[in-house]
Structures are given as structure tokens and as C-alpha cells.
Amino acid sequence: MSNQDQPKPVTFSTKDSAAVDETDQFCPKFDSKGLIPAIAIDAETKEPLMLAWMNEQSLKQTLQIGEAVYYSRSRQEIWHKGATSGHTQKILEIRTDCDQDALILYVDQQGAGACHTGRRSCFYRSVTPGDPSALAFWGKRTFDPAKVYSSE
Amino acid sequence: MSNQDQPKPVTFSTKDSAAVDETDQFCPKFDSKGLIPAIAIDAETKEPLMLAWMNEQSLKQTLQIGEAVYYSRSRQEIWHKGATSGHTQKILEIRTDCDQDALILYVDQQGAGACHTGRRSCFYRSVTPGDPSALAFWGKRTFDPAKVYSSE
Numbered sequence: 384m385s386n387q388d389q390p391k392p393v394t395f396s397t398k399d400s401a402a403v404d405e406t407d408q409f410c411p412k413f414d415s416k417g418l419i420p421a422i423a424i425d426a427e428t429k430e431p432l433m434l435a436w437m438n439e440q441s442l443k444q445t446l447q448i449g450e451a452v453y454y455s456r457s458r459q460e461i462w463h464k465g466a467t468s469g470h471t472q473k474i475l476e477i478r479t480d481c482d483q484d485a486l487i488l489y490v491d492q493q494g495a496g497a498c499h500t501g502r503r504s505c506f507y508r509s510v511t512p513g514d515p516s517a518l519a520f521w522g523k524r525t526f527d528p529a530k531v532y533s534s535e
Numbered sequence: 536m537s538n539q540d541q542p543k544p545v546t547f548s549t550k551d552s553a554a555v556d557e558t559d560q561f562c563p564k565f566d567s568k569g570l571i572p573a574i575a576i577d578a579e580t581k582e583p584l585m586l587a588w589m590n591e592q593s594l595k596q597t598l599q600i601g602e603a604v605y606y607s608r609s610r611q612e613i614w615h616k617g618a619t620s621g622h623t624q625k626i627l628e629i630r631t632d633c634d635q636d637a638l639i640l641y642v643d644q645q646g647a648g649a650c651h652t653g654r655r656s657c658f659y660r661s662v663t664p665g666d667p668s669a670l671a672f673w674g675k676r677t678f679d680p681a682k683v684y685s686s687e
Contacts, residue, residue, distance in 0.1 A: 393667050393668075394668055395667075395668065396668055404651075404652050405652070406670070407660075407670045407671075407672065408668060408669065408670065409662055409667060409668055409669065409670050420572055420586065420637075422574050422583065424583065429581030430581075431574065431576065431583075431630075431639050434572065434632060434637040446662070446667045476661055476662075478583075478658040478659075479658070479660055479661075479670065480585065480586060480657035480658050481651065481652050481654075481657045481659075485572075485586040487583050498633055499633065500556050500557070500633050502633075505632035506630040506631070506632050507630075507633075508559075508630060508631055509628055509629065509630050509631075510561055510598070510628075510629040510630070510631065515545050515546075515547075515561060516545075516546055516547065516548055516560060517559055517560065517561065518558070518559045518560065518561050518631065519559075520559065
């Protein structure tokens, strides 16, 4: 969390679906599990870094502290990305799509990378044309995850 | 569909989750509804165009024909993007992430845009810093959706 003792409350709008694609009201649509996908993209290089999920609470925290806060589906808890590793993601811009059920986060990735495998981006493998069963690696490790992550 | 009369069969691998982040085998992980999110990004400008969903069948079709084929959750059917509008998305590269439950599609977007609202990208609104309830529009219409879409 930031040093703000009392973060400003965040509220979202609710709109009927017919108007959601042209409204100027932010009314994020969470799925049946209360989640919305958020794709973090490096604001400078435009490299996609990761896709993770937010619930209402983590999205509000993201807006309050200016850093990406996700919801970990595996751990079933709020996940302030980088809280233990230092690899936080400073939010420069958030965009939502036409039906407001997906988010793009343009971020300033802190530290050596976003991926728990030790790479800058989680998207380090490509499907091989002509042989869709095989993947080609293109991303190399930029840090040693064993040294960086204690509990993240 | 393309002119290929007999598309080459596509098969995916299955791996235990422990190895999935370092394997060179493509084993896409579909969620409890049989879907995986796919983010289409303009391969040249790196602009994110849309987030949609694929099921196993549509992902296989995508690999077979080299154009994005999604699964429409609202219509509950296979959705060959651009089949009616001409706004197809030619696949230049597909990447998967560490746990293989998300896809990035680098595409060559055909026609004026990807969004059903008549804009190039679905991500045409930004959350306003300091006032998260409001959105700022930045994307303008590049085509008239009423003229382009008949049934898409």
C-alpha cells in the first residue's frame, strides 16, 4: 500500500448493457465469479507482460494506490503485484473495452520482469507455424525467480 | 473458411501443471466453460484491438485457416471474425503465457477496425485519473457499423 492513510473511496457506475459501449461512466463488468481480466502492457515498449484477474476490491485498490493489484485465483486472495519481489507495476493508464468486461493496464514495470518464471513477460513462447503442437521460446530469463520471490 | 478443402488436423498436448511453464509443447488450458481468453494486438502498431474468447474448436480453426476464429459467448457459437464485415484478422503470430491459459494474437487487422461500435480498437476509453467513475473517449469511429455489419 502507499503512504496514504485514508485512500479516497472509489465507486463504479452501473448501467444497462445497451448503453455500456457509449457511456462515459466506468461500470466494469465482473463475471459470474466476480472477476475481470486485466492485461498489463509495458507503456513504453507496448510489450504485453501478463494477463491476470481483478475483483472489485482489487480494482479499487489499483485505482487508489496507482499500482496493479490483482486477485489471485489460485490463492484466492488479493495480490498486490510485486509486494514481495519489488516488481510492482506503476499504472500509467487504464483502458476498458466496449462492453467493459476487460481492462488494459499500461504500466511502468519495476524491476527485472513480471513473470514468476524469471522473464520480463509471461508471453515468452510462440506457437510454431505449421506445427501447432510445438512452442518456440523467445524470452530469456532476466532474473532468478528463486532469489526474488519469497511468497509471491 | 479458406479454400483448403481438407485442413490439416490440429492436436494439442496435455501436460501436468508443474511442467507447463517450461515445456515446448502447446497445451492450452481452457477454463471450466471450455474457453481461453485471446487478446488481438495489431502486429505493426502494437495497439491492443480486442479481447475475445476461444474454445478448442475455434482455436484449432484459427490455426488451420490463419485468421482469428473466436467463440461468441453471447451467441454461443463459433465466430469467424470478419466473415460478414470483411474485417478479418490475419494471424501473424500467436503467443501463450507461462501457465498457458491466455493467448496473444498478433494480427494484421483487415478493413477499418475491429470493434462493433465502428472503432479500430475496442479499447477506446480510458479511466480518468482522480475520477475513476468517469471515462475519457480517445478513439473515434473509423467506419459506420450499421453499414458494415449485417449479422456479425
